[in-house]
Amino acid sequence: MEKTRQRAPKRISTILVRPQPGKKSRALVQCGPIVVPAAIGRTGRSILKREGDGATPVAAMKLLYGFRRGERPQRLTTPLALSRIRSGMLWCDQAENANYNRLVKAPFKPSHEELKRKDGLYDVCLVMDWNVSSRARHRGSAIFLHLIRPGYQPTDGCVAVKPQDMRRMLPHMRKGTVVRVL
Incomplete structure (x- = not known):
């Protein structure tokens, strides 16, 4: 009997985050052939991101690293x-x-924000390089790719997806994968 080798997931160099027409706090995330709905900032997207504005930055942000809840x-x-x-x-x-x-x-x-949240939003939390490698005061902080609230409630500027969608995309993500918000 012949053994079947499982192929490694294809590396995706860019993940696209496209706005959903008619809903400023909703988007579609495309990770290779995978396309999933997402929530973004409560005020939509902005090319002039500022701390506390509730907007998701329009930018190309490299994934740096992430966090996970270990007890769940x-x-x-x-x-x-x-x-x-x-x-x-x-x-x-x-x-x-x-x-x-x-x-x-x-x-x-x-x-500050607590990473060990009771609501589970950061059970998987990926740090995008928005104002991290080269910081500027008031340009925005804690811009993550994380899990979503029920009903696709808006974020404070992050990109959020369902847990099952995050699990589908994770094998394709590496340090340096670019998340491009259009």
């Missing part, structure tokens, strides 16, 4: 580096702080 069992296959989210992991979103748009640890008094 799920099988994730991806060549992208995923770190386990632990209690006390935070992301600074206070523009005046030296740690702006960086991972920080609790206790941390300046404004």
Whole structure:
């Protein structure tokens, strides 16, 4: 009997995020042949992204790395580096702080987001290079590709997809894969 070898998923160099006509906070994400609905910023897209504006930046952003919840069992296959989210992991979103748009640890008094969320949005959370490698104050922070709220509720500027859609796309993502928001 002949063994069948499973082929590695095709590497996708660019993931496209196209606006959905008539709905400023909705989009379609295309990862190779996979096309899935998504939620984007509550105010839609912007070429002039600012901290707190609720917009998803119109940009080409490389995937850097990601986070996953370890205590919630799920099988994730991806060549992208995923770190386990632990209690006390935070992301600074206070523009005046030296740690702006960086991972920080609790206790941390300046404004921040918790990565270990009760709502599960960051059970899989991929960091896109928006204002990370080269930071500028007030240009926006915590722009992630993460899981969606029920009913495709808008994000604060991120791109969000269903858990099953994230699992389908993850095998094609690597460090440097570009997420291009049109």
